[in-house]
Amino acid sequence: MSDKLQAPKGTFDVLPASSTQRDALVEQIAAPAFARAGYSRIDTPIFEDTALFARGVGESTDVVSKEMYTFLDQGDRSVTLRPEGTAPVCRAYAEHGMHKLPQPVKLWYQGPFFRQEAPQAGRFRQFFQIGAEALGSDDPALDAESIVLLARLLEAAGATDTTLRISSLGSKSERQAYSQELKTYLRENERQLSADVLARIDQNPLRAFDAKHEGTQAVMEAAPRLLDAISVEDRAHFDEVLALLDAAQVGYEVDSTLVRGLDYYTRTVFEFTSPNLGAQAGVGGGGRYDGLVELLGGPPTAGIGWACGVERVLAAAELSTEPEPTANTDVYIALDDDADRSAAFTVLLKLREVHGLSAQIELAGRSMKGQLKQASRIGAKVLVIFGGERGQYDAAVKNLQTGEQQELDGLTAGDYFDRIAERVLAGVKR
RNA sequence: GUGGGCGUAGCUCAGCUGGUAGAGCUCCGCGUUGUGGUCGCGGCGGUCGCCGGUUCGAAUCCGGUCGCUCACCCCA
Structure with missing residues (x-):
């Protein structure tokens, strides 16, 4: 430390x-x-x-x-x-x-x-x-x-x-005249003033009104007031x-x-x-x-x-309720062990840039359970899983609010984005 | 600058009269489960602010130092 x-x-x-x-x-x-x-x-x-x-x-x-x-x-x-x-x-x-x-x-x-x-x-x-x-x-x-x-x-x-x-x-002019008057008054009572007020009589006598020192406060109660001058x-x-x-x-x-x-x-x-x-x-x-x-x-x-x-x-x-930054992520992209990372990354960017969605991808090497947890933690509405369980499907789109999941197979470079995006958008809108 | 209080894990804190560190929360993993919640188990994480002294032995006692905090002062 x-x-x-x-x-x-x-x-x-x-x-x-x-x-x-x-x-x-x-x-x-x-x-x-x-x-x-x-x-x-x-x-x-x-x-x-x-x-x-x-x-x-x-x-x-x-x-x-x-x-x-x-x-x-x-x-x-x-x-x-x-x-x-x-x-x-x-x-x-x-x-x-x-x-x-x-x-x-x-x-x-x-x-x-x-x-x-x-x-x-x-x-x-x-x-x-x-x-x-x-x-x-x-x-x-x-x-x-x-x-x-x-x-x-x-x-x-x-x-x-x-x-x-x-x-x-x-x-300014009245203030200067008053300042002189106050200085004189303070000098007359200087024995009761605190040391630092005393030291500043010439610099800024008005400051004495702010002092918390008891003796000073007593003196100031009877002091002439600028408002009257x-x-x-x-x-x-x-x-x-x-x-x-x-x-x-x-x-x-x-x-x-x-x-x-x-x-x-x-x-x-x-x-x-x-x-x-x-x-x-x-x-x-x-x-x-x-x-x-x-x-x-x-x-x-x-x-x-x-x-x-x-x-x-x-x-x-006194804002007692410390509002947690409201999580409003649209999509979370989870990666299985055999995920096509390049395809996942492309989908991530397209969801953001083409459809204007807030999209996050797994970046911490979590287990699938951990990724699900992370997705719900940041409030994702839709989850896209790349990879699939033991190759049963290439990608899956899961609606995290309803729990329903659709699995997509046979994705090719040409159409995987559109097919995934279509289902993601349906889930986000719901 | 002066005075009071306080410095132990990322956070909140425990650790009695000295015997080389703990809990809860968080985070990660496994199991359970409805792929997320709950529950159970496990893990990561600290040179106890720092330096010196006393002692066989210091998070614990003493001195110093640094930092934080509250107050004076001043101001938003």
């Missing part, structure tokens, strides 16, 4: 048993919902110029400062495995001049993301996200639409007991978002302590959590990021989006 290679720390193999439900989440639940809401699929590179995240997500964030997989390529360019999807989508928006398209531009994506953190329940180094970004409009209805989209997605996936927390971070316009925008959520009958909790760890967020921020997830309770979250596109070299552009973790959604949905 010691020298056996294994998947890198924090990564996992998606085995056949679980790939079915993962695919279903993306293809049967997410994709149709996005299509109905006017979102188009976008795929950005798995790695990007490191500067994209440094600038877009923020140098001081944990994600950028200590969790990125960054390396130099052969040309000494610093590249980074994408830790999140919003910055790349905004880069693509700016790079391809999407501001010239009818606004807003709605995009969705799905794929792996990378963060070098200590793995634990619900947290991986390579994880999969489904995300949605809508750029080019700051209409509160877009915020509401985006949030409702995620709410419905979670519901459809089976994560029905989630909680939505929502708040507004206001605009935002501008009249931002407050009106936020109230409109809430009103639309009410209209959509999406329940929420306004939580003025809600903090997001990425620098680009402005105004609306939200997060869905699930009680059956352990410490990493967030299943999905996001917010508005007016200004990000401009920061990345594009025109001033409003934007809002979210991402949800595929592994977390699935865990929150």
